[in-house]
Amino acid sequence: MTGGEVSPAPFGDLVATAAAAGRLVVQPRMGMADPVDMRAGLTAVRAARAATVGTITLDSYTRCDAHDEVRRAMAGEGRLNGYPIVFHGGATTRAMVDSVRAEGAEPFGVQVRHGSAAPERIFAAIAEAGLDATEGGPLSYCLPYSRVPVAEAVASWARCCEDFAASAGPGRRPHLETFGGCMLGQMCPPGLLVAISVLEAIFFARHGLRSVSLSYAQQTHEEQDREALAALRVLAAEHLTGLDWHVVVYAYMGVYPNTVSGAMRLLGDAARLAVRGGAARLIVKTAVEAYRIPTVAENITALEHAARAAEAAGGPGGTVPDTGVLAEARALVEAVLDLDPDLDRALVVAVERGLLDVPYCLHPDNRGRTRAHLDGDGRLRWSDTGALPLPHGSAVRAASRFGSADFQRALSYVARRYDAPVPIT
Amino acid sequence: MEMASARENPAGGRPEVILSSTRSDSHTWNLIYIQLFLEEHGYRVTNLGACVPLDMLAEKCAAARPALIVISSVNGHGYLDGADVVRHLRGIPSLRETPMVIGGKLGIASGDPKAAAGLLAAGFDGVFSDAPEDLAAFGAFLRDLPGRSTVDSPCPPVRPGEVLSAVTA
Numbered sequence: 001m002t003g004g005e006v007s008p009a010p011f012g013d014l015v016a017t018a019a020a021a022g023r024l025v026v027q028p029r030m031g032m033a034d035p036v037d038m039r040a041g042l043t044a045v046r047a048a049r050a051a052t053v054g055t056i057t058l059d060s061y062t063r064c065d066a067h068d069e070v071r072r073a074m075a076g077e078g079r080l081n082g083y084p085i086v087f088h089g090g091a092t093t094r095a096m097v098d099s100v101r102a103e104g105a106e107p108f109g110v111q112v113r114h115g116s117a118a119p120e121r122i123f124a125a126i127a128e129a130g131l132d133a134t135e136g137g138p139l140s141y142c143l144p145y146s147r148v149p150v151a152e153a154v155a156s157w158a159r160c161c162e163d164f165a166a167s168a169g170p171g172r173r174p175h176l177e178t179f180g181g182c183m184l185g186q187m188c189p190p191g192l193l194v195a196i197s198v199l200e201a202i203f204f205a206r207h208g209l210r211s212v213s214l215s216y217a218q219q220t221h222e223e224q225d226r227e228a229l230a231a232l233r234v235l236a237a238e239h240l241t242g243l244d245w246h247v248v249v250y251a252y253m254g255v256y257p258n259t260v261s262g263a264m265r266l267l268g269d270a271a272r273l274a275v276r277g278g279a280a281r282l283i284v285k286t287a288v289e290a291y292r293i294p295t296v297a298e299n300i301t302a303l304e305h306a307a308r309a310a311e312a313a314g315g316p317g318g319t320v321p322d323t324g325v326l327a328e329a330r331a332l333v334e335a336v337l338d339l340d341p342d343l344d345r346a347l348v349v350a351v352e353r354g355l356l357d358v359p360y361c362l363h364p365d366n367r368g369r370t371r372a373h374l375d376g377d378g379r380l381r382w383s384d385t386g387a388l389p390l391p392h393g394s395a396v397r398a399a400s401r402f403g404s405a406d407f408q409r410a411l412s413y414v415a416r417r418y419d420a421p422v423p424i425t
Numbered sequence: 426m427e428m429a430s431a432r433e434n435p436a437g438g439r440p441e442v443i444l445s446s447t448r449s450d451s452h453t454w455n456l457i458y459i460q461l462f463l464e465e466h467g468y469r470v471t472n473l474g475a476c477v478p479l480d481m482l483a484e485k486c487a488a489a490r491p492a493l494i495v496i497s498s499v500n501g502h503g504y505l506d507g508a509d510v511v512r513h514l515r516g517i518p519s520l521r522e523t524p525m526v527i528g529g530k531l532g533i534a535s536g537d538p539k540a541a542a543g544l545l546a547a548g549f550d551g552v553f554s555d556a557p558e559d560l561a562a563f564g565a566f567l568r569d570l571p572g573r574s575t576v577d578s579p580c581p582p583v584r585p586g587e588v589l590s591a592v593t594a
Contacts, residue, residue, distance in 0.1 A: 145451045147476050184453070360457045362474030404461035411454060 009107040010173035011133035012211035012244040014053070015280050019246065023051040024274055024310035025281040028299040029113060031057030031082030033074065035096045038083050041296045042100045046108045048300050050307030053281070054100070056093075056131075058082045058114040058122065065121060081293065085112065086121050090128025097131065109133065111177070117141050117148035118156040127167050133175040134164075135215075137200035138347060139356070140179035143363040150365045151348045158207050158344055165208030173211045176204045177248055181215035181232070183358050185253030186411060187372050189380045190219060190228035191328030192388070196356065198235045198333050199347065201245065206343050210243055213281065217250040218270045220414055221379045223320045229277030231326035235333060246280035249273060251306075255415045256289040262418035263287045264305055271309035278316040282306055290415070323379075328390055332356065335389040354387030373398040374410045378417075440492035445473040445482050447498045447506035455499045455529055455555075462560075463495065466567045479513055487517050493570065494520075496527040499555070503531030504540040508547050515548040524570055528553035528563060 009017075018025045028045060032038045042054040059082030061069040070084045085093055101108050111133040112126050119136065126134055142153035164174045180196035197214045204212050214236055219225055229247060236245055251270035257263045267285055274282045286294040286302040294302070335355050340346040350356045354367035361368065369386030375396070382388075382395040383402060398406070442463050446456055453475050460470045473485060486494055496503075496510055507527045514520050527549050532540060541552040551566050553559040 144453075145475075147474070147478075186454075360453070362453050362456060362472060364474065403465055404458055407458055407461055411458075 008101060008109070008132075010171070010211060011053075011109045011111065011175035012173060012213075012246070014107055014109040015213075015246050016244070018051040019280040021051075022315065024271060024279070024307065025051050025053055025109075026271075026303045026306045026310070027053040027111070027281060027283050028055055028286075028294075028303060029057050029283065030055045030296070030299055031059065031113075033059065033080040033082070033084060035083075035088060035092055039096045039100055041299075042097070042108075042110065043103060044296050044300055045303065046100060046104050048303045048307075050303050052303055053109040053111055054097075056083050056085065056110060056112045058112065058116075059084050062086055062122065063114050063116045063119075065116075065118070067121075085125040085129065090125065090130070093125070093129035093131070097129065111135065111175075115141055115145055115179075117146040117153040119160055120156060123160040123164055127164070132167075132172060133177070135177035135179055135213075137178045137180050137196075138203060138344075139196055139351070140183060140200060143351075143358055143361050143366055144184050147364060150351050150363075154344050154347055157203070161204055161207035161209060165210070168210070173244070174209060175211040175213070176209050177213040178204070178215050181248075182217040182250055182253050184361060185217060186219075186255070187360055187380070188219075188358060189328075189372050189382055190216075190224060190231075191325050191390075192332060192356070192358065193217065194228055194232045194235065194325065194329035195332035195336075196358075197232060198239060198329065199336055199343070199356075201236065202239050202337075203343050203347070205240060205243055211245070212240065212243060213246050213248045215248050215250060216277075216279070217253045218266075218273055219252075219380055220374060221377065222269065222273060224323065224325070224379045225273055226277050226318075226320045227323060227325045228329075229273070229279060230320070231329050233278055234326055235329060239333070247278065248281040248283065249277065249279045250283045251285040252414055255412050256285060257415045257418040258290050259419045260287040262415070262420075263289060264302075266414065266418045267302060267306055268309035271306040272313040275310050275313035276316060276318055282310070324394075328394065331389055331391075355389055357386045357388060371402070373402050373406070374413055375399070378413060439467060439469040441471060441489060442468040442493040442495055443471050443473065443482075443486055443489060443491045444495045444497065445477045445485075446475045447496065447500075447503065447510060448476060448478050449502050449506055450498045450500040451475045452499045455497050459495060459497045459528075462564075463567070466564065468493070468567075479509065482510065483513055483517060486514060486520055486523070490519055491523065493567075494523055494525040496525070497529045498527070499530040501530055501533040503527060503529055504537065504544065507531065507544050507549070511544065511548040524550050526551035526553065526563070526566065528555070528559065530555050 015025050030041050045052050045054045059080040062084045070087045073080045097110050138154040138157035178197045178200035180200040181193050201212045201214050216232055251267050284302040284306050286298045288294050336346050336350045339349050351365050357367040357370040359370045359372045371384040373383045375381045383398050385395045460472050463470050536554040544552045553563045
């Protein structure tokens with residue numbers, strides 16, 4: 001740990017304080033190459049009329065350790081799509097964040113978001129900059145976006161977690177969020193998303209983290225999503241005793257509505273889902289999600305829209321039908337934990353054997369036998385559970401032979417529903 | 426291991442297609458969709474997935490000698506990356522006559538006919554955008570490939586051997 005500066009309030013505490021005051025924390029995705037622009041973005045987020053956390057999203061080259069490409073872009077040969085934290089170095093990033101924090105009376109949390117299967121250099125840069133919160137996981141940043149072997153990603157994330165956890169000290173409690181509640185963003189039945197999110201949180205805890213959050217991405221059916229959030233909270237409470245934890249919801253991560261009104265309605269529903277489901281934080285999407293990277297102003301609009309929707313949503317609660325999401329998630333978590341007392345090894349074996357098998361995931365290590373579809377109500381259902389340790393009957397046939405046209409319809413289901421002036425039945 | 430073909434059949438009778446993205450493209454939904462589409466057109470699909478290094482693609486194609494190679498890319502770098510891919514693959518003697526096509530969102534803006542012509546000149550047999558009419562054209566291309574003909578085809582296909590003899594005559 002470097003420096004003798006006073007640390008800001010730990011990330012987990014900031015979220016807990018907002019939750020105690022009945023306020024949903026809302027957060028954007030945002031990353032600019034130039035620290036001047038990044039600082040302006042963080043300042044705008046801090047000043048928004050909402051309880052916010054600032055985000056530093058890293059560029060794609062930094063995520064893949066393509067540091068020569070970063071240097072060429074920063075020398076003027078192109079534009080980066082995020083903040084190159086390794087390139088800028090700890091002092092620049094630390095000064096940037098400190099200056100944003102100095103402007104406000106309230107503590108301001110900042111989280112680094114990336115998507116790297118082997119993030120050693122990123123974690124080193126985060127520590128150098130004195131930042132205390134980031135996200136990812138050994139499976140969730142490996143299977144969807146990379147060809148890095150799972151065994152390698154697990155080993156890398158184990159090292160990063162331990163170094164990150166070791167940076168704890170007076171007033172500093174490093175925080176890690178699982179990305180496992182998202183995976184490919186669409187077409188994964190909630191039981192598996194909840195299981196991966198929980199397993200990654202346990203992985204973080206086993207490697208020394210004491211403050212974590214568990215993600216769940218909004219899917220196609222509000223009741224099914226609320227059931228999933230309830231399951232996530234039950235399993236987190238069972239497996240993360242003694243840890244500070246909260247749940248974070250991601251506004252829909254699949255094909256987004258084309259209309260502004262559709263996009264904002266979907267975001268409002270995500271905020272309501274987060275509040276009703278007992279989540280403490282929401283990562284928003286903007287009106288232009290289907291088209292391009294948003295401007296800072298568009299992000300602020302989204303943050304404030306989500307905050308207003310959350311305020312109007314009341315509080316957590318309301319029961320939803322038990323369709324078996326908790327039982328499914330629990331079966332998956334326990335099957336993996338039972339494989340080996342060493343969770344690092346258990347995760348690798350679980351993927352190898354197809355005990356964790358993400359539908360439509362093309363990573364070479366993913367078994368690829370599971371399939372999912374949307375039923376007549378828009379709920380995500382298994383059409384093939386492959387080698388998942390689930391009871392017979394967990395899979396149901398899709399109504400029609402699930403070919404390319406049905407698949408396309410399933411991918412665009414949420415977008416079409418929210419873009420339609422009248423709900424599609 | 427590549428995604429298991431959704432309609433698994435014994436290997437006999439269904440020609441193999443190798444489906445791949447480019448080295449810079451991490452998107453996968455397009456690959457799933459095109460795999461289903463190819464299976465509906467009677468192929469057995471080996472789906473290499475996203476972020477495929479050129480060497481790996483070449484090695485798999487040279488080893489498998491598939492009936493067709495399909496490159497699908499949606500990150501806007503397809504015109505650039507596709508040129509590298511086809512030149513590399515056509516440099517492999519056993520793949521010189523293999524049908525190869527590329528499709529998707531190949532540039533930053535909508536379809537660029539000049540860039541598409543460049544890819545054809547570089548060695549692709551077909552270049553398709555992600556517009557619905559191009560998908561229909563892709564379907565027609567698949568139906569007209571040698572070995573895929575039915576009595577309804579307007580023109581009987583030419584077998585690869587015959588073309589090769591003519592070229593080397």
